Amino acid sequence: DAKTTQPTSMDCAEGRAANLPCNHSTISGNEYVYWYRQIHSQGPQYIIHGLKNNETNEMASLIITEDRKSSTLILPHATLRDTAVYYCIVRRGGGSNYKLTFGKGTLLTVNP
Amino acid sequence: DTEVTQTPKHLVMGMTNKKSLKCEQHMGHRAMYWYKQKAKKPPELMFVYSYEKLSINESVPSRFSPECPNSSLLNLHLHALQPEDSALYLCASSQGAGYSNQPQHFGDGTRLSIL
Numbered sequence: 351d352a353k354t355t356q357p358t359s360m361d362c363a364e365g366r367a368a369n370l371p372c373n374h375s376t377i378s379g380n381e382y383v384y385w386y387r388q389i390h391s392q393g394p395q396y397i398i399h400g401l402k403n404n405e406t407n408e409m410a411s412l413i414i415t416e417d418r419k420s421s422t423l424i425l426p427h428a429t430l431r432d433t434a435v436y437y438c439i440v441r442r443g444g445g446s447n448y449k450l451t452f453g454k455g456t457l458l459t460v461n462p
Numbered sequence: 463d464t465e466v467t468q469t470p471k472h473l474v475m476g477m478t479n480k481k482s483l484k485c486e487q488h489m490g491h492r493a494m495y496w497y498k499q500k501a502k503k504p505p506e507l508m509f510v511y512s513y514e515k516l517s518i519n520e521s522v523p524s525r526f527s528p529e530c531p532n533s534s535l536l537n538l539h540l541h542a543l544q545p546e547d548s549a550l551y552l553c554a555s556s557q558g559a560g561y562s563n564q565p566q567h568f569g570d571g572t573r574l575s576i577l
Contacts, residue, residue: 382563384565391570392570392571393466393552393554393568393569393570393571394505394552394554394568395568396565396566396567396568399563399565401563437504441563448493448495448510448512448517448518448556449507449510449518450495450507450566451507452504452505452506453504454504455504
């Protein structure tokens with residue numbers, strides 16, 4: 351599975367959009383981009399995933415560049431409860447590929 | 463709240479004890495996972511069960527023994543653990559083979575301390 355690069359930490363003001371970047375320049379055609387977050391003392395929480403197209407759900411939007419070498423997770427109106435470590439993971443889909451390899455992630459701190 | 467339930471939430475045990483961690487899901491998922499997470503580190507995969515059969519063992523020491531009695535339950539039996547095994551143990555589930563692009567859903571973990 352392709353490796354990802356994320357900033358170590360980011361800050362965001364409450365109520366503003368949080369844009370979390372992820373670089374995955376070695377991604378291959380059948381690899382999906384997943385985003386999870388982990389709030390302190392909880393298990394990782396699935397946020398969103400995508401292959402080529404931009405995706406949106408009730409939690410966030412995922413913007414994938416046309417060459418698929420990078421993506422951005424957007425939390426449209428960040429709240430204090432969005433403070434967490436955000437993991438961007440690239441994983442091959444299909445078959446029986448179950449491995450999910452977490453990197454170091456980005457610590458997002460939402461400030462009042 | 464998560465749909466993957468782990469018990470107990472906290473466990474303290476001595477190095478000679480035998481204990482078990484339990485994980486349960488009722489989402490009809492056929493793949494279940496154990497991860498280990500040390501403090502300030504990302505989760506690391508330990509075991510994967512697919513359709514109640516062990517599919518992946520990431521070279522985990524034999525003092526950790528997984529068991530999948532049915533499609534909804536996953537256990538992790540612990541025996542003769544070392545202090546360095548103190549960590550957060552996370553269980554996850556997903557739909558299973560043929561749907562491996564579908565996300566894994568995690569429980570909130572068992573925080574294990576070895577005295």
